[in-house]
Amino acid sequence: MRSEIVSIGAVAAVLLTVVQHPVAASAQRAAASSASFEIYIDEVYNKRRGGEIEFSVAFRDPLTRELNPTLKVIEGERVTIRLSNRTQNPRSFAIMGVKGATAPPVAAGARTTVQFEAPARGNYVYHDPGQASLAETRSLFGDFIVSPKPGH
Numbered sequence: 001m002r003s004e005i006v007s008i009g010a011v012a013a014v015l016l017t018v019v020q021h022p023v024a025a026s027a028q029r030a031a032a033s034s035a036s037f038e039i040y041i042d043e044v045y046n047k048r049r050g051g052e053i054e055f056s057v058a059f060r061d062p063l064t065r066e067l068n069p070t071l072k073v074i075e076g077e078r079v080t081i082r083l084s085n086r087t088q089n090p091r092s093f094a095i096m097g098v099k100g101a102t103a104p105p106v107a108a109g110a111r112t113t114v115q116f117e118a119p120a121r122g123n124y125v126y127h128d129p130g131q132a133s134l135a136e137t138r139s140l141f142g143d144f145i146v147s148p149k150p151g152h
Helices: 002-020
Strands: 028-030 034-047 053-060 071-074 078-085 091-095 102-106 111-117 122-127 141-147
Touching: 034 071, 078 091, 078 102, 102 111
Parallel strands: 034 078, 071 141
Antiparallel strands: 028 034, 034 053, 078 111, 091 102, 091 122, 122 141
């Protein structure tokens, strides 16, 4: 009996953590058919082959710390992306080919929110369309995947 209670308690704790923990790059879906993401724009140092350290800027999931996470939504959903620019320079955000999925330059240390309706199913790319140097922007892109509505 005690082991059953412990097992049930552990499952409840995991479920409570999943429900209460804000989801970052993984969409958080509400009953009103929406998806919400939290993304940091961070300065990062990557170790290249041969041991060389390279500076770049990347989008980052604040919970998993994954660089340039894939954002997945369902067509027609209301999408909210909260951006936090943690770099020392202004940064922008856009999803190529998606109407309304852009943010004007976000000042260093500032935040902004981008809201739009998910387009037709397909694969898109989000990126920083700003005029940053090539060395810094190599990592400033990620996949935005739109799945068809269920039953379509």
